[in-house]
Amino acid sequence: MDVVTKNSTPSLREIDQRSGPTPGHSRTPIIIVLLMGAFLPPLDFYIVNLALPAIGNGLRTTGGQLQLIVSCYA
Numbered sequence: 001m002d003v004v005t006k007n008s009t010p011s012l013r014e015i016d017q018r019s020g021p022t023p024g025h026s027r028t029p030i031i032i033v034l035l036m037g038a039f040l041p042p043l044d045f046y047i048v049n050l051a052l053p054a055i056g057n058g059l060r061t062t063g064g065q066l067q068l069i070v071s072c073y074a
Contacts, residue, residue: 048073 048070056066 045073 052066
């Protein structure tokens with residue numbers, strides 16, 4: 001006499017079927033946030049590079065010190 005017991009842990013297929021997108025919710029805001037997070041660091045680095053002459057004049061730094069500022073920022 002074999003006793004078949006149901007495992008209480010759902011299979012991956014059952015989880016996938018239950019965890020689909022809920023009606024009325026879009027993934028677009030999530031994608032926008034992720035893309036902005038990927039876009040902002042290069043933009044910040046670009047802004048620092050544009051501001052280097054003003055930083056150099058304001059702090060009276062040499063070229064090597066400006067390179068150190070960029071390296072520390074990155």
